[in-house]
Amino acid sequence: MNFPNDLKYAASHEWARIEGGMATVGITDFAQGELGDIVFVELPSVGSKVTQGKPLGTVEAVKAVSDLNAPLSGEVAEINSSLEGTPDAVNKDAYGAGWMVKIKLSNPGEASSLMDALGYEKMEKHGH
Amino acid sequence: MPYIPNTDQNREAMLKRIGVKSFDELIADIPEAIRLKAELKLPKALAEMEAVKEIKALAEQNKPASSLVSFLGGGAYDHYIPAAIDHILLRSEFYTAYTPYQAEVSQGTLQAIYEFQSLITALTGMDAANASMYDGATALAEAGILACNHTKRKQLIIARTVHPAYRQVLTTYAGGAGIAVVEIGFKDGVTDLEALKKAVGQNTAGVLIQHPNFFGHLEQVDEISVLAHQAGAVLAVSVDPISLGLLKSPGEYGADIVTGEGQPLGMPTNLGGPYLGLFAVRTNLLRLMPGRLVGLTTDAKGQEGAVLTLQTREQHIRREKATSNICSNEALCALAATAYLSLMGRSGLKQVAELCLQKSHYLSQKLKPAFNAPFFKEFVIRPNRPVEKLLEELKKTGILGGLDLETFYPELKGCLMLAVTEKRTREELDLIASKING
Numbered sequence: 001m002n003f004p005n006d007l008k009y010a011a012s013h014e015w016a017r018i019e020g021g022m023a024t025v026g027i028t029d030f031a032q033g034e035l036g037d038i039v040f041v042e043l044p045s046v047g048s049k050v051t052q053g054k055p056l057g058t059v060e061a062v063k064a065v066s067d068l069n070a071p072l073s074g075e076v077a078e079i080n081s082s083l084e085g086t087p088d089a090v091n092k093d094a095y096g097a098g099w100m101v102k103i104k105l106s107n108p109g110e111a112s113s114l115m116d117a118l119g120y121e122k123m124e125k126h127g128h
Numbered sequence: 129m130p131y132i133p134n135t136d137q138n139r140e141a142m143l144k145r146i147g148v149k150s151f152d153e154l155i156a157d158i159p160e161a162i163r164l165k166a167e168l169k170l171p172k173a174l175a176e177m178e179a180v181k182e183i184k185a186l187a188e189q190n191k192p193a194s195s196l197v198s199f200l201g202g203g204a205y206d207h208y209i210p211a212a213i214d215h216i217l218l219r220s221e222f223y224t225a226y227t228p229y230q231a232e233v234s235q236g237t238l239q240a241i242y243e244f245q246s247l248i249t250a251l252t253g254m255d256a257a258n259a260s261m262y263d264g265a266t267a268l269a270e271a272g273i274l275a276c277n278h279t280k281r282k283q284l285i286i287a288r289t290v291h292p293a294y295r296q297v298l299t300t301y302a303g304g305a306g307i308a309v310v311e312i313g314f315k316d317g318v319t320d321l322e323a324l325k326k327a328v329g330q331n332t333a334g335v336l337i338q339h340p341n342f343f344g345h346l347e348q349v350d351e352i353s354v355l356a357h358q359a360g361a362v363l364a365v366s367v368d369p370i371s372l373g374l375l376k377s378p379g380e381y382g383a384d385i386v387t388g389e390g391q392p393l394g395m396p397t398n399l400g401g402p403y404l405g406l407f408a409v410r411t412n413l414l415r416l417m418p419g420r421l422v423g424l425t426t427d428a429k430g431q432e433g434a435v436l437t438l439q440t441r442e443q444h445i446r447r448e449k450a451t452s453n454i455c456s457n458e459a460l461c462a463l464a465a466t467a468y469l470s471l472m473g474r475s476g477l478k479q480v481a482e483l484c485l486q487k488s489h490y491l492s493q494k495l496k497p498a499f500n501a502p503f504f505k506e507f508v509i510r511p512n513r514p515v516e517k518l519l520e521e522l523k524k525t526g527i528l529g530g531l532d533l534e535t536f537y538p539e540l541k542g543c544l545m546l547a548v549t550e551k552r553t554r555e556e557l558d559l560i561a562s563k564i565n566g
Contacts, residue, residue, distance in 0.1 A: 040415065058449075065440040065449070 001124075002029045004095055008111055009120035010071040012053075015095065016103075018111055023072050026099045027059060027090065030124050035061040038090045041068075043079040043101060050076060050103060052110050057100065059090065068100060072110050078102040193397050197556050198528040201506045201547025202342065203264065203291050203389055204397045207370065207480065208551050213394045213467045222463055227420075231435040238434035241422045241459065244466040251372050251469070252386040253379020254408035258419035259457035261405025264366060264389030265297040268336060270407065270418045270452055271364035271385040272298050275334025276307055277416050277451070278362060283308045283331040287319040289341035290366065292536040298336070307333075317345045317499025317508065319352065328355050334362040334385075339378070340371055342536075343545065344488075344506025345499060353382035362413075369393055369406065369465075371504045373481030385409050394468030395461055404461035415441060418452030483550035487557060491548055494561035498543055506547040508533065508540070511564055515544045518564065527560055 007015045013031035016023040032038060040060040050056045050070035057068040079101050083089060090098035105111075115123065139151070148154045155163075174182065198206040216222075221236055228234030228241075241259045248257035261267040272284045284302060286295055288311050295311070302309045312324045319337060328335065335356035339347045349365070356363040364385040365378045370392045378386045390404030391397070409417050415438065423437035443450035472480065484505035498508040511518050515532045522529035530547065533540040548557070 042415075060440050063439065063445070065446050 001033075001121075002095075003117040003121050005117045007095065007117065008071065008114035009117065010053075010069065010114055011123065012067075012069045014069055014071045016071040016111070016114065017095075018072075018105075018108075021105050021108060022077065023074070023103045023105055023111075024099050025068075025071055025101050025103060026094055027066075027068065028120070029094045031059075031066070032091050032094045032098070035059060035064055035066060037062050038087045041080075041083045041087050041090065041100060043068075043081075043083070044076050046076050046079060048076050049106075050074060050101075052107075052113075060087075070103065071114055072103055072105055072107070074103040074106040076101055077104045193528065196526050196528050197552070197560075198397075199530040199546045199548065199552075199560060200397070200528045201344070202531045202545060203293070203391075204403070205368075205370070205392045205505075205547055205549055206397060206551055207392050207549050209394050209396065210468065210471050212471060213464055216467045217460060217464055222460060227436075229436060231433060235433060237459065238422050238436070240463050240466060241420075241457070242424060242434045243470075244462045245422060247466060247469045248369075248406055248408055251369060251377070252367070252383075252388075252406075252408040253377030254383075254386050255411040256414050256417070256421070257406070257408035258417055258421050259459070260390070260462040261387075261407050261419055261454060262456070262458065263401060263403040263405045264387065264391075265291070265294040265405075266454065267387035267389075267405035267407045268294045268338075268364065268366045269298040269301040270454065271366075271387050272307070272309075272334055272336055273301060273305060273452065274385060274409075274413060274416050274418065275336075275362035275364060276305070278413055279333040279360065281331050281333035281361075282306065283310060283329075284334050284336060285310045285312060285324070285327055285332055285361075286336040287312050287314070287324075287338065287341065287347070289314045289317070289319055289343060289345070289347065290336060290338040291342045294338070294366065314341075317341075317343045317501045317503075318347050321348060321351055321355070324352065325355055328359045328361060330359065332356075332359050332361040334364050336364045336366070338366040339375075340368055340504040340506070343499065343508050344503040344547070345501040346375070346503065349376075349378075349381045349383075357382060367406075368504070370477070370481055370484065373477035373479075374485060375481075375504070379410075384413060390461065390465045393465035395464050402458055402461055404458045404465055414438070416451055417441065418454055420457050480550050484548060487550065487552055488546075488548035490554070491546065491552075491557045491561060494557070495546075495564060498540075505549065506545060508543050508545050509564070510543055515542060518544065522560065522563055525559070525563065527556075527563070529560065529564075 007017050009015055013028045015028050016025050038061050042058045044056045052070055052073045054070055055067040056070045059066050059068050080099050193206050228237045245257040299309055310327055313320050337347050339349055341347055353363050362384045365383040367388040369388050386408045388406040390406050421438050422434050425435055427433055441451040443453055488505045492507050495509045498510045519529045531545040533543040533545055
């Protein structure tokens with residue numbers, strides 16, 4: 001199980017890489033492992049507004065679907081459209097090629113409510 | 129249902145095991161005030177022989193369409209059903225209503241559904257079809273919901289030339305989902321294009337039409353398709369599958385969703401069904417499609433097999449986010465349609481359609497059609513006397529004379545709709561024409 005130190009984590013198993021006023025978002029290595037083979041990722045359209053903790057898309061595996069929640073509020077600046085053809089990139093490289101959306105943050109202060117790698121790992125270990 | 133006897137000894141043993149002294153004690157939680165005190169008002173028990181006699185007498189009060197000459201249509205048609213279909217349907221392997229979740233023990237059912245989907249896809253000119261819906265009405269209503277989900281818009285436009293019952297079902301669905309339904313009137317038996325042009329806009333999720341429409345007439349599908357797509361709306365078309373033996377497939381004129389009533393494909397006309405909803409879409413709408421879907425895959429040994437696929441759209445995975453709360457399909461009816469289309473083949477279906485077309489036009493030339501638009505197998509006339517009276521006269525000679533349109537369209541008082549299938553003979557057509565003109 002791999003939880004990079006440079007990322008922030010939400011309790012609903014999304015990660016965010018915050019650079020300037022922009023956050024790249026995906027689901028964690030733990031989440032992809034729990035879902036199994038991911039076959040489809042439904043992403044919002046560029047320009048749509050997202051709110052911290054609210055669903056912005058869905059991640060679909062063979063026998064399960066999970067909401068993708070926004071770890072931070074803002075406007076969708078970019079989506080990873082390559083996932084349309086290769087959704088399994090999320091399984092293979094959750095923090096790299098499996099990224100899902102980039103959010104232009106409207107309230108960067110929200111980041112303080114997210115966990116760091118150590119906090120997330122602890123939460124995950126205690127059976128979340 | 130098995131017959132399970134329930135003797136006094138049985139009851140006593142059960143009460144004892146439960147640990148109560150009497151039946152009253154068992155239902156002590158039910159307040160006295162709401163208990164039924166009287167005996168059920170049932171006639172006394174009959175011996176099997178007596179029961180058979182009584183049921184038979186009741187059944188004989190019915191006059192099945194098969195013993196009459198039927199010109200009734202309006203969504204259910206008296207087409208010929210090849211004898212082989214019943215034999216296939218009566219195979220007990222197909223009888224189960226159980227969902228074929230376990231592919232390893234359901235290959236027969238899954239393959240039959242897969243074949244059905246393939247046939248409907250080919251017939252409609254679409255990319256994928258589901259395992260079926262309840263009937264033509266629910267299929268069209270679900271198409272409306274799909275259009276709204278896809279476009280994220282909340283208004284549907286439906287032609288008044290669509291089957292009245294289908295329009296009612298759509299209204300029911302839309303009410304629950306907070307969707308506005310706008311109805312477009314007709315001119316000379318087909319949708320009024322000018323009115324449609326005015327109504328379609330940036331809020332329109334879908335334009336819903338029937339082709340051939342309820343009156344049997346052909347809509348101006350190419351123009352309607354352009355109007356719908358210009359506004360970014362989805363075009364959903366409800367079809368008579370038999371007509372597709374002759375008419376351009378909906379895929380060719382740009383339909384995004386094709387629905388229909390599958391009853392003409394090897395099913396008898398039953399009051400209240402069971403019927404068969406057809407539902408097919410283009411690839412881009414696949415994930416929003418309601419109902420069940422069977423796909424082909426290979427197992428670990430590389431052998432081909434059929435499985436339920438894209439199940440996450442279904443309610444047993446995520447009830448609150450399911451595409452639709454219809455997860456059932458009409459598998460046995462779908463099997464009848466599969467058998468029918470397989471037996472008929474491409475040329476057989478074309479022949480049935482041609483016979484319907486020719487025979488209905490033979491009759492229409494002897495009568496005066498009310499509308500002046502091209503039609504397939506059904507048309508409207510204005511007889512020279514009250515429709516109700518005419519239908520009574522026809523019934524006396526063993527003819528089911530068609531549908532009194534006033535029931536559904538007050539503005540068409542005095543109009544009668546006749547459906548002519550390949551089963552009608554020249555003698556029957558001459559007879560009804562002489563009666564109507566007499």
